[in-house]
Amino acid sequence: MHPASGMNPVLEWARRHQREAPDENLIDDLRAGMSVDQAAERQGMPRAAVHGVQSYYEYLRHPAPLRVCAGTACRFAGGWMTSAALPGTAEVRCLGRCYEGRPCRTDQTPAPIPRRALVDEPVVLRHVLGAGGADPERLYRSVARPAAEEILATLAASGLRGRGGAAFPTAAKWEAARRVDAPVKYVVANGDEGDPGSYVDRLLLEEDPHAVLAGMCACARAIDSSGASGQNVVRGVVYVRAEYPAAAARACRAIAEATEAGLLPPGFAIEVHVGAGSYVCGEETALLRGIEGLRGEAQPRPPYPTECGLHGWPTVVQNVETLAIVPWLLESGRKPASKAFCLSGAVASPAVVEAGFGISLAELLARGGGGAAPRMPCPPWKMALIGGPMGRVLPVAAFDTPLGYDTLPGLGHGGVVVFDAAVSARDLAGHLFEFAASESCGACTPCRVGTAQLGHRPDRAALERLLDTLELGSMCGFGQGVPRPIRDLLQHFPDEMFPARGAR
Ligand SMILES: Cc1cc2nc3c(=O)[nH]c(=O)nc-3n(C[C@H](O)[C@H](O)[C@H](O)COP(=O)(O)O)c2cc1C
Numbered sequence: 398m399h400p401a402s403g404m405n406p407v408l409e410w411a412r413r414h415q416r417e418a419p420d421e422n423l424i425d426d427l428r429a430g431m432s433v434d435q436a437a438e439r440q441g442m443p444r445a446a447v448h449g450v451q452s453y454y455e456y457l458r459h460p461a462p463l464r465v466c467a468g469t470a471c472r473f474a475g476g477w478m479t480s481a482a483l484p485g486t487a488e489v490r491c492l493g494r495c496y497e498g499r500p501c502r503t504d505q506t507p508a509p510i511p512r513r514a515l516v517d518e519p520v521v522l523r524h525v526l527g528a529g530g531a532d533p534e535r536l537y538r539s540v541a542r543p544a545a546e547e548i549l550a551t552l553a554a555s556g557l558r559g560r561g562g563a564a565f566p567t568a569a570k571w572e573a574a575r576r577v578d579a580p581v582k583y584v585v586a587n588g589d590e591g592d593p594g595s596y597v598d599r600l601l602l603e604e605d606p607h608a609v610l611a612g613m614c615a616c617a618r619a620i621d622s623s624g625a626s627g628q629n630v631v632r633g634v635v636y637v638r639a640e641y642p643a644a645a646a647r648a649c650r651a652i653a654e655a656t657e658a659g660l661l662p663p664g665f666a667i668e669v670h671v672g673a674g675s676y677v678c679g680e681e682t683a684l685l686r687g688i689e690g691l692r693g694e695a696q697p698r699p700p701y702p703t704e705c706g707l708h709g710w711p712t713v714v715q716n717v718e719t720l721a722i723v724p725w726l727l728e729s730g731r732k733p734a735s736k737a738f739c740l741s742g743a744v745a746s747p748a749v750v751e752a753g754f755g756i757s758l759a760e761l762l763a764r765g766g767g768g769a770a771p772r773m774p775c776p777p778w779k780m781a782l783i784g785g786p787m788g789r790v791l792p793v794a795a796f797d798t799p800l801g802y803d804t805l806p807g808l809g810h811g812g813v814v815v816f817d818a819a820v821s822a823r824d825l826a827g828h829l830f831e832f833a834a835s836e837s838c839g840a841c842t843p844c845r846v847g848t849a850q851l852g853h854r855p856d857r858a859a860l861e862r863l864l865d866t867l868e869l870g871s872m873c874g875f876g877q878g879v880p881r882p883i884r885d886l887l888q889h890f891p892d893e894m895f896p897a898r899g900a901r
């Protein structure tokens with residue numbers, strides 16, 4: 398605490414950055430085709446700063462008309478590592494079409510997303526299984542009825558933990574934002590879904606956007622501490638990755654529908670922000686910089702976004718799947734016991750599968766994915782990457798591992814890419830190294846320098862030393878998490894990772 402003001406000096410410094418959201422956004426200007434000079438003049442920014450933003454984002458760097466997916470499932474579709482690059486095209490790290498089982502391209506119409514549930518009462522997929530869909534009025538009513546304190550109490554009792562990867566208790570985050578007294582607050586739906594192998598957020602935004610928006614309404618009501626006076630404002634932003642244009646369009650339409658029907662809380666307006674191609678922008682502090690039109694670099698914490706977030710105001714960032722659960726939870730008062738898993742790779746029927754926490758990977762693949770893909774040799778499976786590039790690699794011998802945030806730290810968002818024996822551990826490691834080096838935001842040295850070195854370590858000991866440096870020295874969850882699947886590969890496939898001399 399600062400002895401004079403009684404306030405945390407970091408927070409005091411951060412508060413000086415509070416400002417009104419500007420009307421123009423630099424990323425939108427550049428996306429619309431403005432030159433660096435024009436954008437610099439319009440934004441009143443130095444040209445170097447505009448260059449910094451333009452060179453950071455894939456879609457601003459390479460405005461190619463045709464993009465080819467180089468995400469994990471597409472890269473290994475067919476069982477071995479393929480090069481996605483084609484002349485005149487640009488690579489994109491995941492189009493969220495992992496279930497299609499082919500290297501996807503933006504000039505092909507996406508196939509509808511298959512989905513199924515292994516639980517009697519699905520929660521995440523409740524409106525997208527079968528015909529019917531959501532009843533928007535009922536959804537918004539379920540979050541408009543309880544008082545703010547009741548919303549927080551129900552949420553806390555439910556034990557809901559965020560589904561975006563960190564598994565942080567949702568109620569604690571909302572309570573923290575409520576405690577801060579500020580005239581403006583934000584709730585942001587994180588629809589960046591950068592993990593290759595995940596596509597449930599795309600499904601929800603495209604087919605059940607009102608559940609997500611209603612979850613945001615519940616959050617807006619819960620964090621607004623102005624009470625009956627109603628003097629404070631809460632604003633909403635849905636952040637959708639550039640690779641999901643249909644999701645962004647559907648979210649915009651749903652906001653218009655809800656606004657027109659008077660279903661949003663009084664004074665609560667929601668807008669959509671489309672990303673520009675950056676994995677790290679899924680990290681909450683980087684995401685907020687992205688919405689502000691800046692380079693999507695992660696920021697040191699504290700201060701946390703709940704104290705000093707978008708444009709300096711207290712902000713709750715919540716994953717799309719987490720938000721979609723909230724209306725069900727407030728209506729039923731029950732604990733959500735299931736989660737969406739996205740299956741892809743060497744399975745017969747890739748799909749979004751809702752299953753109970755604690756299901757084993759083997760059962761999930763057998764009942765949810767129809768078993769091994771028919772083309773697979775016997776034994777078909779070798780390993781699975783779970784939770785994306787900062788997740789876990791399980792060898793087939795460990796497929797009885799129960800899936801849950803406590804039983805498998807690193808479960809992340811629940812993407813599951815399965816590999817057969819044609820994929821070597823070294824190929825998968827090479828793919829992860831390449832991903833890490835090209836997606837590091839560069840804001841801290843261990844990650845900026847370390848990720849570029851990952852593929853050049855001569856032996857296991859040297860690689861492990863580098864992994865230690867990344868894990869201990871990196872500023873955000875990206876550099877800290879990159880070592881996780883690599884360590885699994887080293888543990889389970891040491892000879893493939895570093896063959897003994899003479900055996901190469
Ligand atoms: C490198 C990195 C990428 C991330 N990407 C995403 C993402 O795409 N979507 C997401 O919801 N959370 C992502 N997260 C987690 C967010 O920082 C944040 O914890 C989350 O959005 C909070 O929502 P939740 O509590 O509902 O999970 C990422 C974290 C890191 C470190």
Ligand code: SF4
Pocket residue numbers: 677694695696836837838839840841842844845871872873874875876877
């Ligand atoms: S760990 Fe990597 S992604 Fe995170 S702040 Fe450092 S350089 Fe950026």
